[in-house]
Amino acid sequence: MASVSGICSSSYPFKSKHFTARSSPSSTIMPSFRIDSLTFPTRPKLADRTLALTPSVAREVSADLSKSDTSPKKTGLEKDPGALWRRYVDWLYQHKELGLFLDVSRIGFSEEFVEEMEPRLQAAFRAMQELEKGAIANPDEGRMVGHYWLRNSKLAPNPFLKLQIENTLEAVCKFAEDVVSGKIKPPSSPEGRFTHVLSVGIGGSALGPQFVAEALAPDNPPLKIRFIDNTDPAGIDHQIAQLGPELASTVVIVISKSGGTPETRNGLLEVQKAFREAGLDFAKQGVAITQENSLLDNTARIEGWLARFPMFDWVGGRTSEMSAVGLLPAALQGIDIREMLAGASLMDDANRTTVVRNNPAALLALCWYWASDGVGSKDMVILPYKDSLLLFSRYLQQLVMESIGKEFDLDGNRVNQGITVYGNKGSTDQHAYIQQLREGVHNFFVTFIEVLRDRPPGHDWELEPGVTCGDYLFGMLQVTFLGLFCPSFLQASIERKIGKYHFYFKKLMLF
């Protein structure tokens, strides 16, 4: 594979005259394909919605890494522009209501592979249906797995669980409303109301709320949030010092499903000490989110904390974002949690279809399986081109690696498999780990994430006529995408010194 070492340095001197932003794919010179049933993700037309385009790229994998000799052999990625364009049109997934597009055309799975996987995917769909009906799906712990019910309580397998979900949501909304409005107030706050949230938890009890705070909180939230998610004394001191006198106006949410995780317990004890030293009554400002009757729950009940919210046995930590774990911190920051739940519920619906090409989760699973030979032979790199999605890769890292990084499969066979997930943000990290992706070990596949709205409608500003900062971001994504997908093509175009971005856009759209 040819080197693309010139790509970063050559990306700086671009002038606006070379820079044609976001060309429409409808300018294709291949009119014979039926594209009328598709809505392509052309950004300017969709300026009033937040949309994500998720193309993926996989390096060629040597056939000898394939799991079994009977698996379809990998022949290398398609490079013919016409064939790629057909593949793009054939496989582009779009969810109009959510504004989500998923482009899997650059993952080179074959028709043969899709056919081979079909019975396994249908088995997975059946297993999912059983799961949603309340089957015991976690044999180790003998419990149900039902985080989808949080997003649509009507799906809960019995009226008791449905009521539990609805009551908890009501209680979270009411508590958040009362705190934000100042009806529930801390006893010694100079402001007379809560102004900050301090969340204490780790792993699944921290990453979801952290990710959502970065991604969705307004610029001036009613309560600002901070996190203690480790047992690092300096880290804890830093959070408490940053709060300073605001500690008196801080609601402390302690989150732990088990209620006994040492890091979280330590964080709680440290915060309680800080409260004592400041002459504050922790119980009047403490909230617990945990399983009923856990150590944490009993502590909070006996000490008479401000509030307690349940974590359900049938919700795993890493999938708890739509339980009180994620909903309470979000609501306190002024995020519309009912809207969040409605969006997640729509996404769940889309992932229930048993037609693989219409099911985004199944499509991603197919891609991951293909790209990593079903055994994690390649790492998954997540590249979001949006600062607010910085924590997406960390969130997915826990979700994927804790879920499928396993020593044994369900039949007890030793498999030692999983997928390594890492990432950071584009374009910032063009200059860091993306350097290795471009030139180093070919042991990865990439998911690019693009948000198709730069600023709220009406707020765009042009650096030069017709060119915004967001156009540059988009250009960086396209160049990285092309550079990884087809370095020789990119290198050749750089060497010919043609109008680079313009050329890339036009070319990309022809695929």
Ligand SMILES: O=P(O)(O)OC[C@H]1O[C@](O)(CO)[C@@H](O)[C@@H]1O
């Ligand atoms: O919510 P808890 O019980 O404190 O657990 C925190 C984290 O620790 C783990 O149990 C193991 O790392 C995760 O699954 C979980 O998210």
